[in-house]
């Protein structure tokens with residue numbers, strides 16, 4: 001499930017950036033470290049100076065009012081902002097297991113294989129079957145045999161808590177599923193390439209409460225094996241799924257900054273910053 005050391009080595013430049021493993025080398029799993037990250041759209045700065053440690057095999061939630069740079073920030077964690085339009089400059093460092101994912105020798109496609117992403121709106125490939133959606137990413141990086149495909153489809157749909165619902169319609173179109181099923185299909189597709197980290201940008205915002213509860217339960221199960229970063233505008237959701245929570249806020253200059261990050265219970269019950277206290281109490285945003 002986790003990448004081998006040589007896969008990691010292939011991702012990175014020869015001389016890794018030296019940094020402390022945040023919670024001790026005895027902990028398995030993959031961790032990330034963000035150092036002084038700033039982001040611009042053209043001349044306009046959207047995010048400034050974020051420093052953050054993402055713990056391995058845990059869920060980290062990013063909360064904050066609309067426009068504070070949550071999506072901009074999370075897209076920088078796997079260089080997704082480089083896909084498509086929107087001229088963008090990034091400064092600072094993003095490390096996966098101590099290795100800079102922005103190092104010149106690093107292939108951004110490989111970065112996104114190690115650090116997968118699930119978006120706000122479920123986006124299965126509509127012309128592909130349920131099964132082919134699961135292995136779509138895998139087919140880009142390898143040439144799996146029929147039995148490898150079958151094994152991956154079942155294992156990933158099972159991990160995404162979708163197998164029982166779709167096992168009799170694996171050849172139906174991915175678009176024929178309900179919204180919540182489509183989002184779990186997208187999670188299965190992300191898992192099929194064996195990522196180290198899973199990024200989710202408001203994965204439930206297009207879903208009804210029942211589908212949302214299923215995804216939340218799934219996140220709680222997945223964080224036993226994966227490192228997860230989830231953007232959510234829903235503070236209850238952060239409290240239900242996240243071990244740590246980071247609060248972002250844009251000041252009057254409209255530049256988003258990390259105000260504070262803490263274990264989730266502590267951030268909501270005893271925030272250190274009065275802006276966090278006001279936000280979690282619902283006084284703005």
Ligand SMILES: Nc1ncnc2c1ncn2[C@@H]1O[C@H](COP(=O)(O)OP(=O)(O)O)[C@@H](O)[C@H]1O
Pocket residue numbers: 041046064065066067068069070071072073085086254256
């Ligand atoms: N493609 C873009 N071009 C220019 N500005 C953008 C673009 N995407 C986002 N922004 C701006 O960056 C800021 C942060 O946006 P975003 O990261 O989407 O915030 P959030 O996800 O917290 O709502 C906003 O002011 C937004 O208008």
Ligand SMILES: [Mg+2]
Pocket residue numbers: 070071072
């Ligand atoms: Mg957003």
